[in-house]
Amino acid sequence: MKLVYQQMVAFLIVTLSTLLVLGLIFIRFSTNMVYRNKWSSLEGYADSLYQQSIVTDPMTGNLKAVQISGLQNSEKLLTDQRVHFTIYLQNNVIAYPKQNISPKINKEQWAKLRKGKVVTSKSDTKQFSAGRVRPMTEVMKPYLNSKRQVICVISVGSPVSNIQSDVQKIRYNLWIAAGFSALVAVIAAFFLSRYTANRINRLRAAAHKVANGDFDVTVPTGGRDEIHDLSVDFNRMSKSLKTSNAEVQRQEQRRREFMADAVHEMRTPLTTINGILEGMQYGALPEDSQEESIELMQRETKRLIRLVNDNLDYERIRTNSITLNKTNINIKEVVDRIYSQIKNKADEVHDDLIVTVDPNLTVLADYDRFVQIMFNIIQNAIQFTSDGKVEVSGSADDKNTEIVISDTGIGMSEEQLQNIWERYYKADASRMQTKGESGLGMAIVHQLVKAHDGTIKVSSEVGRGTTFKLTFPIAK
Numbered sequence: 001m002k003l004v005y006q007q008m009v010a011f012l013i014v015t016l017s018t019l020l021v022l023g024l025i026f027i028r029f030s031t032n033m034v035y036r037n038k039w040s041s042l043e044g045y046a047d048s049l050y051q052q053s054i055v056t057d058p059m060t061g062n063l064k065a066v067q068i069s070g071l072q073n074s075e076k077l078l079t080d081q082r083v084h085f086t087i088y089l090q091n092n093v094i095a096y097p098k099q100n101i102s103p104k105i106n107k108e109q110w111a112k113l114r115k116g117k118v119v120t121s122k123s124d125t126k127q128f129s130a131g132r133v134r135p136m137t138e139v140m141k142p143y144l145n146s147k148r149q150v151i152c153v154i155s156v157g158s159p160v161s162n163i164q165s166d167v168q169k170i171r172y173n174l175w176i177a178a179g180f181s182a183l184v185a186v187i188a189a190f191f192l193s194r195y196t197a198n199r200i201n202r203l204r205a206a207a208h209k210v211a212n213g214d215f216d217v218t219v220p221t222g223g224r225d226e227i228h229d230l231s232v233d234f235n236r237m238s239k240s241l242k243t244s245n246a247e248v249q250r251q252e253q254r255r256r257e258f259m260a261d262a263v264h265e266m267r268t269p270l271t272t273i274n275g276i277l278e279g280m281q282y283g284a285l286p287e288d289s290q291e292e293s294i295e296l297m298q299r300e301t302k303r304l305i306r307l308v309n310d311n312l313d314y315e316r317i318r319t320n321s322i323t324l325n326k327t328n329i330n331i332k333e334v335v336d337r338i339y340s341q342i343k344n345k346a347d348e349v350h351d352d353l354i355v356t357v358d359p360n361l362t363v364l365a366d367y368d369r370f371v372q373i374m375f376n377i378i379q380n381a382i383q384f385t386s387d388g389k390v391e392v393s394g395s396a397d398d399k400n401t402e403i404v405i406s407d408t409g410i411g412m413s414e415e416q417l418q419n420i421w422e423r424y425y426k427a428d429a430s431r432m433q434t435k436g437e438s439g440l441g442m443a444i445v446h447q448l449v450k451a452h453d454g455t456i457k458v459s460s461e462v463g464r465g466t467t468f469k470l471t472f473p474i475a476k
Contacts, residue, residue: 005193006193007189007192007193007196007197008186008189008190008193011185011188011189011192011193012182012185012186012189015181015182015185015189016182016185019178019181019182020178023174023175023178026174027167027170027171027174030167030170030174031167031170034163034166034167034170035120035122035137035163038137038158038163039118039120039137039139042083042137042138042139042156042157042158043118043139043141043156045078045083045085045156046085046139046141046154046155046156047141048074049071049074049085049087049154049156050143050152050154052067052070052071052074053066053067053068053070053071053074053087053096054066054067054087054143054151054152055067056145056151059146060145060146060147061144061145061146061147061151062145062151063089063090063145063151063152066087066095066096068096071087071096071097075097082158082159083156083157083158084136084156084157084158085154085155085156085157086154086155087152087153087154087155088104088105088152088153088154088155089151089152090149090150090151090152092104092105092110095152105140105153105155109140113140113142113150113153114142114149114150116142116144116148117142118139118140118141118142119139119140120137120138120139120140121136121137121138122137122160123135123136123137123160135159135160135161136157136158136159136160137157137158137159137160137163138155138156138157138158139155139156139157140153140154140155141153141154141155141156196227199227199231200227202219202220203219203227203230203231203234206218206219206234206238207234210237210238210241213245215238215239215241215242215245216242217238218235218238219231219234219235221235262307262311265307266304266307268300269300269301269303269304270300270304272296272297272300273297273300273301276293276294276296276297277297279293280293307440310440310441310444311440313440313444314440314443314444314447317444317447317448317451318447320451322369322451324365324366324369324451324452325366325367326364326365326366326452327364327365327366327367328362328363328364329362329363329364329365329367329370330359330360330361330362331357331361331362331363331394331401331403332355332357332358332359332361334370334371334374335355335357335374335378335392336355337371338371338374338375338378339353339355339378341375342375342378342379342382345379345382345383346382346390349382349385349386349387350386350387351382351385351386351387351388351389351390352388352389352390353378353382353389353390353391353392354389354390354391354392355391355392355393356391356392356393356394357392357393357394357403358394361394361395361396361401362401363394363401363403363472364401364472364473364474365452365472366452369448369451369452372444372445372448373445373448373449373470374403374405376441376442376444376445377405377445377468377470378390378392378405379441380441380442381405381406381407381409381466382407384407384409384410384466385407385408385409385410385465386409388407388408388409388465389407389408390405390406390407390408391404391405391406391407392404392405396474398474399473399474400454400471400472400473400474401471401472401474402469402470402471403469403470403471403472404467404468404469404470405467405468405470406465406466406467406468407465407466407467408464408465409465409466410462410463410465411460411461411462411463411464411465411466412460412462412466413462416460417458417459417460420442420458421442421443421446422443449470449472452472452473453472453473454470454471454472454473455470455471456468456469456470456471457469
């Protein structure tokens with residue numbers, strides 16, 4: 001069964017059950033109300049009969065006489081209204097009418113009447129003259145003297161058929177209202193169910209699109225209900241899947257580039273080595289160039305070893321397979337040492353290295369790894385800067401030590417900044433290849449800083465240089 005019909009059936013069951021319960025309660029309440037109104041009316045007749053026909057002693061309140069003439073006139077009027085009455089004296093004798101064969105009051109009723117209580121009944125069988133028997137609704141009201149003794153009881157009754165007629169009208173009107181309400185409920189259930197089903201169908205259609213790889217799909221939200229919450233979650237999921245899919249595609253592209261770059265980086269030195277070995281094997285190399293060829297083979301071999309070591313180092317760092325021996329390291333001493341190693345490269349491109357670090361400023365890090373981090377960044381800055389300067393500065397607060405390395409080199413674009421931490425990514429591929437670099441330096445730096453629980457941020461502008469900001473937490 002479709003959801004729209006399930007909801008309609010459920011809605012109708014709830015509606016009809018509610019109508020049935022309310023209808024039964026209303027019928028019971030209305031019936032009781034009709035009886036109470038009838039009893040009140042009959043009690044009023046009894047009071048009127050008492051005032052017209054019963055003569056009492058003003059001092060004691062005892063019964064003196066019953067005026068029959070007044071009762072006969074009242075009987076004619078009440079008979080036309082299908083109301084019958086009987087007057088009982090205190091000894092349970094019927095004083096009026098004599099020809100009415102009404103049953104006498106029983107002991108249980110007399111016990112209530114002597115306490116001054118009005119006795120009512122909904123459907124008592126009464127036998128009248130000519131042998132007629134009718135179900136009657138009746139009120140027996142006692143009248144007391146000054147000593148709270150019963151002097152007479154007036155019973156006024158009306159056929160139950162009168163009340164049943166009123167109740168039937170109420171029931172008839174109620175069933176009409178119930179039928180109309182059920183019709184309205186069917187229509188409302190249909191539209192509400194279809195509205196809910198349409199919202200769910202939209203979710204289904206969107207889910208099918210996502211399953212087929214279309215992540216550019218959103219579901220309209222509204223209603224502030226569970227389906228609205230589900231739609232919001234679905235849209236959030238779709239957006240997340242779109243982002244994840246884009247990242248997967250980007251990673252796949254980077255994987256292909258990585259494989260191509262790795263093959264290229266290894267193929268070049270291997271080709272060089274193989275060519276020299278073949279020349280030596282077939283005597284194609286002159287004697288005076290063999291020493292130079294051997295040196296070239298050594299350089300290419302070292303390049304291969306460095307490439308392999310860098311890859312292994314990157315994987316060990318990325319998988320937290322390295323052990324860091326953290327100590328307080330003097331930053332200026334490390335920078336001065338690095339500068340002495342790469343001074344010749346800086347002089348070749350006419351770069352100045354400016355160090356504005358407090359001689360007493362230290363950083364908590366593994367010495368060898370910290371040197372590796374600083375060397376890679378400073379060397380990278382010199383490599384991409386000509387006739388400029390590379391500046392290293394540092395500061396510290398209660399929580400972190402910050403090191404800033406900036407240059408006035410060629411800078412990087414937004415796309416290059418996004419990919420700078422990727423393996424084998426080369427911001428300027430032509431220059432990197434001529435320098436013999438593997439493209440793993442920045443990736444290793446990024447992983448090493450993370451291994452120290454630090455952060456590294458880079459900002460750059462094409463033609464105006466690049467700035468690296470490194471933070472290392474201070475020992476607690």
